[in-house]
Amino acid sequence: MNVLLTLLIIVQVLSALVMIGLILLQHGKGADAGAAFGGGASASLFGAAGGANFLSRSTAVLATVFLASTLALAFLGYQRPQASSGSVLESVPAVPVTPAPGAAPAADSASQIPGQ
Template sequence: MSAFATLILAVQMLSALGMIGLVLMQHGKGADMGAAFGSGNSGSLFGASGSANFLSRSTGALATVFFVATLALAYLGNARPVSTGSVLEAVPAAPAVTAPAVDSTVPTAPAQGVNQVPAK
């Protein structure tokens, strides 16, 4: 694998791990409803309104990096080497096959079969 493909693979893995972390840090739409009844703490690291914008924008940016890296890896994996010619040009020519020579001086025995007439 080339160094460029290895670098793209590392970027893809890091962006995937970053996305997983950012998605797990975000709270769902129903989290505010639970906090209203006293079952949870609505405060967060970035504040009540700022966290949604920062985390969602960061997740979107990492998703874009992930998809670009995925497309680059797919392109590199599908790239074909430059052909130097036809496949048939690289195959050596097969030697001509000839039938074995029959020696006419060797007598052959007559075949004995059902349709032969006995000699009188």
């Protein structure tokens, strides 16, 4: 169980970091106007329009992996072991309380309320 939890945490952190990098690599909507005046879009790695498609699709895939790992971690974190399903105090053995020798017996609490 711990190996699965560790593996899910590693997948989630790596997908988050790569997704951050891919989002930072993408151009905003205002970048198209700069490319029209010699922004160098034809010299990019994926061509003039291929980069946006590849980056947006890979970001969507990584977002899906991140969401799936988050849901799996939440599910595993919600699972409780069957042995300790109750309270911690239920496992403590009950010790009977005996009055000390020579102590006065406890009085009825209803008779000590003022005004009655």
